[in-house]
Amino acid sequence: MTRTPETKSYRDIKQVVVDRIQNGIWQPDSLLPSETDLAVEFSSTRTTVNRALRELADEGFLDRKRKAGTRILNAPVRKARFSIPLVRDEVAGTGAEYRYSLVKRQVQAAPSWLASRLDLAHGQDVLHIRCMHYADNAPFQLEVRWIVIDVVPEVLNEDFVQSGPNDWLVRKVPFTNLELSFTATKADTETAEFLDAAPGDPVFTTERITWLRGAPVTYARLYFAPGYRMTTYI
Amino acid sequence: MTRTPETKSYRDIKQVVVDRIQNGIWQPDSLLPSETDLAVEFSSTRTTVNRALRELADEGFLDRKRKAGTRILNAPVRKARFSIPLVRDEVAGTGAEYRYSLVKRQVQAAPSWLASRLDLAHGQDVLHIRCMHYADNAPFQLEVRWIVIDVVPEVLNEDFVQSGPNDWLVRKVPFTNLELSFTATKADTETAEFLDAAPGDPVFTTERITWLRGAPVTYARLYFAPGYRMTTYI
DNA sequence: TAGTGGTCTAGACCACCCG
DNA sequence: GGGTGGTCTAGACCACTAT
Numbered sequence: 047m048t049r050t051p052e053t054k055s056y057r058d059i060k061q062v063v064v065d066r067i068q069n070g071i072w073q074p075d076s077l078l079p080s081e082t083d084l085a086v087e088f089s090s091t092r093t094t095v096n097r098a099l100r101e102l103a104d105e106g107f108l109d110r111k112r113k114a115g116t117r118i119l120n121a122p123v124r125k126a127r128f129s130i131p132l133v134r135d136e137v138a139g140t141g142a143e144y145r146y147s148l149v150k151r152q153v154q155a156a157p158s159w160l161a162s163r164l165d166l167a168h169g170q171d172v173l174h175i176r177c178m179h180y181a182d183n184a185p186f187q188l189e190v191r192w193i194v195i196d197v198v199p200e201v202l203n204e205d206f207v208q209s210g211p212n213d214w215l216v217r218k219v220p221f222t223n224l225e226l227s228f229t230a231t232k233a234d235t236e237t238a239e240f241l242d243a244a245p246g247d248p249v250f251t252t253e254r255i256t257w258l259r260g261a262p263v264t265y266a267r268l269y270f271a272p273g274y275r276m277t278t279y280i
Numbered sequence: 281m282t283r284t285p286e287t288k289s290y291r292d293i294k295q296v297v298v299d300r301i302q303n304g305i306w307q308p309d310s311l312l313p314s315e316t317d318l319a320v321e322f323s324s325t326r327t328t329v330n331r332a333l334r335e336l337a338d339e340g341f342l343d344r345k346r347k348a349g350t351r352i353l354n355a356p357v358r359k360a361r362f363s364i365p366l367v368r369d370e371v372a373g374t375g376a377e378y379r380y381s382l383v384k385r386q387v388q389a390a391p392s393w394l395a396s397r398l399d400l401a402h403g404q405d406v407l408h409i410r411c412m413h414y415a416d417n418a419p420f421q422l423e424v425r426w427i428v429i430d431v432v433p434e435v436l437n438e439d440f441v442q443s444g445p446n447d448w449l450v451r452k453v454p455f456t457n458l459e460l461s462f463t464a465t466k467a468d469t470e471t472a473e474f475l476d477a478a479p480g481d482p483v484f485t486t487e488r489i490t491w492l493r494g495a496p497v498t499y500a501r502l503y504f505a506p507g508y509r510m511t512t513y514i
Numbered sequence: 515t516a517g518t519g520g521t522c523t524a525g526a527c528c529a530c531c532c533g
Numbered sequence: 534g535g536g537t538g539g540t541c542t543a544g545a546c547c548a549c550t551a552t
Binding site: 223231251270274280 | 302308340354361362363451457458459460461462463464465466480481482483484485504508509510511512513514
């Protein structure tokens with residue numbers, strides 16, 4: 047079949063479907079026509095309709111089940127995409143100049159809370175690191191990290207004086223699994239000093255655990271200077 | 281062509297590609313073979329290879345450009361998907377019982393900071409709402425919200441005594457755009473009381489602005505009770 | 515068991531953009 | 534200019550599951 051003026055691309059189809067949902071032509075919880083029917087309506091093929099609906103389901107608009115059909119989700123559990131930048135890039139993105147400084151680097155036995163969290167053997171060695179990231183010489187982020195030496199033994203060759211462990215890990219151990227959480231914590235005395243904050247001040251905190259093929263690589267806590275705001279657009 | 285034992289599905293292909301990246305067989309910044317070549321290697325078709333690579337690019341592993349080819353990203357700007365649940369569902373998901381309570385509902389002229397933020401006319405009317413969400417009768421979230429009446433005049437018919445504005449908005453007003461940000465704030469006296477916290481305690485705070493086809497619908501601040509943690513897996 | 519979505523094929527045309 | 538990815542077609546078989 048040749049493409050007629052009425053022929054819709056998968057992008058057009060997505061747009062039409064979203065419009066119909068937003069204008070109430072198709073109600074939440076109701077069933078869409080089958081892919082075959084929609085293909086006829088849009089002068090398209092099932093393959094193309096399939097791609098459109100598949101992406102909308104992926105974005106959280108639709109729920110699709112074989113035999114049951116495609117249903118409009120009533121509670122739009124919209125899914126937001128956000129990217130996880132390197133601190134360096136995040137700072138550079140604001141136009142500020144990035145500076146890194148190592149505070150502490152020490153091999154130690156994993157504290158028991160960490161061993162428990164990462165499922166390490168009792169007393170297993172980890173490399174503990176504290177470092178600071180600055181934006182135009184103002185404190186931006188305090189990084190506190192533990193790296194499991196058995197999983198990445200080469201880490202012992204790095205002194206992390208010139209650049210941070212995150213840069214190194216990203217280069218050496220790419221593409222792993224990640225657990226990411228966000229909380230608001232209270233600055234203790236030391237954190238407050240590094241971040242140029244008052245003790246007790248609220249601090250936006252990120253916690254990351256990274257695995258490489260099932261093995262825990264590193265645990266990190268990132269304390270952001272007061273005023274930090276993480277923003278996403280959907 | 282019939283499917284041989286060597287024939288790979290798009291999932292298999294994704295897995296192989298990720299494995300090769302993780303094992304350093306394909307280095308960051310380097311170019312992958314073309315889709316056509318990969319199709320031959322995997323005893324598959326270009327369509328299938330295309331889907332695999334397209335999804336990996338979408339997940340942040342690869343960068344694809346016509347003519348330039350497919351390149352492995354060295355700075356893994358991994359993209360995380362997180363969903364934005366209704367409070368009700370979030371509470372229910374923890375197994376706790378959800379309870380809602382209206383604190384305040386009032387039509388007022390938009391305060392100037394809000395008018396500025398949402399680009400409203402000076403003195404434009406908004407519906408101001410404060411309400412609480414409880415989990416097993418413990419404070420879970422304090423919601424402070426402003427709704428632009430001109431955009432959704434039907435909101436005046438709702439008293440929001442039985443259920444919150446979020447439930448209503450989600451059902452009635454599909455949003456098209458969303459700005460979402462996260463910060464750590466300091467509890468003021470009133471917030472602290474509602475959240476059963478001490479004044480000055482750190483509070484994880486979410487700010488949401490929602491638009492419907494370019495028109496600002498609502499601005500909301502969500503203050504979470506101490507101990508709240510937002511978690512994602514990637 | 516019948517109908518729906520999930521996936522694959524083989525081929526085609528096209529848009530983009532690097533060299 | 535030519536090679537790469539972007540997309541579409543027409544058809545097929547299959548997997549799942551509601552009924």
